[in-house]
Amino acid sequence: MSRPVTAQAQEDDPLLLDRQVCFPLYAATNLLNRLYGPVLGKLGLTYPQYLVMLVLWEREVQTVGELGALLYLDSGTLTPLLKRMETAGLVVRARDPIDERRVVVTLTDQGWMLRDRAVHVPETMSGGYAPEGLDELRESVRTLVTILAQRDGKRPASPRALSPDERR
């Protein structure tokens, strides 16, 4: 039993909440979601839906798999999300006639029009001024994402060197 005698936290304890890198990332993401919520709500979007729109406004047509690769999401998340966006009239989903395994997502005219209203979202969210060092922060987190994605991606692949009992 590790109940500390003093019930006090030790300086070098690896389990101190303040030592974790993951926790502030988690908290920042929740807070951002909460702050984006009301702003995007006026456009009829949620935050992940907004991300999908950002991709489509840049590229117009994407398959579910491409969207997932760009946003680090899988079809279990994207399929119902895209169905809601289709119901809202922002996108159309259709099987690719060339390769019927794929589902192609296309912007509707309404989806394009929404862009004009969304242009002001970044400015609204930043509140006019950007905190010092925000660009550096973005690049640091992007580096972290690259590292984590590598580590995550190296689970299902591993072409042939996959031991039979590799955790199910």
Next chain:
Amino acid sequence: MSRPVTAQAQEDDPLLLDRQVCFPLYAATNLLNRLYGPVLGKLGLTYPQYLVMLVLWEREVQTVGELGALLYLDSGTLTPLLKRMETAGLVVRARDPIDERRVVVTLTDQGWMLRDRAVHVPETMSGGYAPEGLDELRESVRTLVTILAQRDGKRPASPRALSPDERR
């Protein structure tokens, strides 16, 4: 209609996915959750449950409200989560006899014992080596969290200077 003639992204477009700070934070959080999942799963914990345990291992007894303040979560998230942890035998929830509005969360012996197994989680997750500049990243994100929490907190509070038509 803002459909670009070239269907090409402009360098200065504020809606470029690569310009957003929020997106890498979102992606990193999802990836971290995914990577923590299997490790914490062996302890019978999810990631937010792990965070609750980190707090309780530091302080042993907390109310639902205190947990929420520390983790930036509300009772709608914590109540069902804590019920699952109670079912799992890690914590006990009980009304505070002093103030029966409060619910006090206390570690069980089993909850304390889990700490010995959790000590190795941070090391396991870092994979032995920490990416360069991780400490700086943590501090940057913590600063961001402070800023965002301020902005978020100034919605319900604002003691008397609250204009009557302030969004609802």
Next chain:
DNA sequence: CATATGACTATTGTGCACAATTTAATTGTG
């Protein structure tokens, strides 16, 4: 051509996360 193998999406079930509402207990004020 037959079938094995891999790729891609959809489905199912669990667990967050939050807004809005409800219920109950405490505090403040006449």
Next chain:
DNA sequence: CACAATTAAATTGTGCACAATAGTCATATG
């Protein structure tokens, strides 16, 4: 004491996020 205002937690309903599974199509190989 009565009673309005405040605070704390629980409840309800919607929308992610992911693991595991299933089903469908495409391609390689015999």
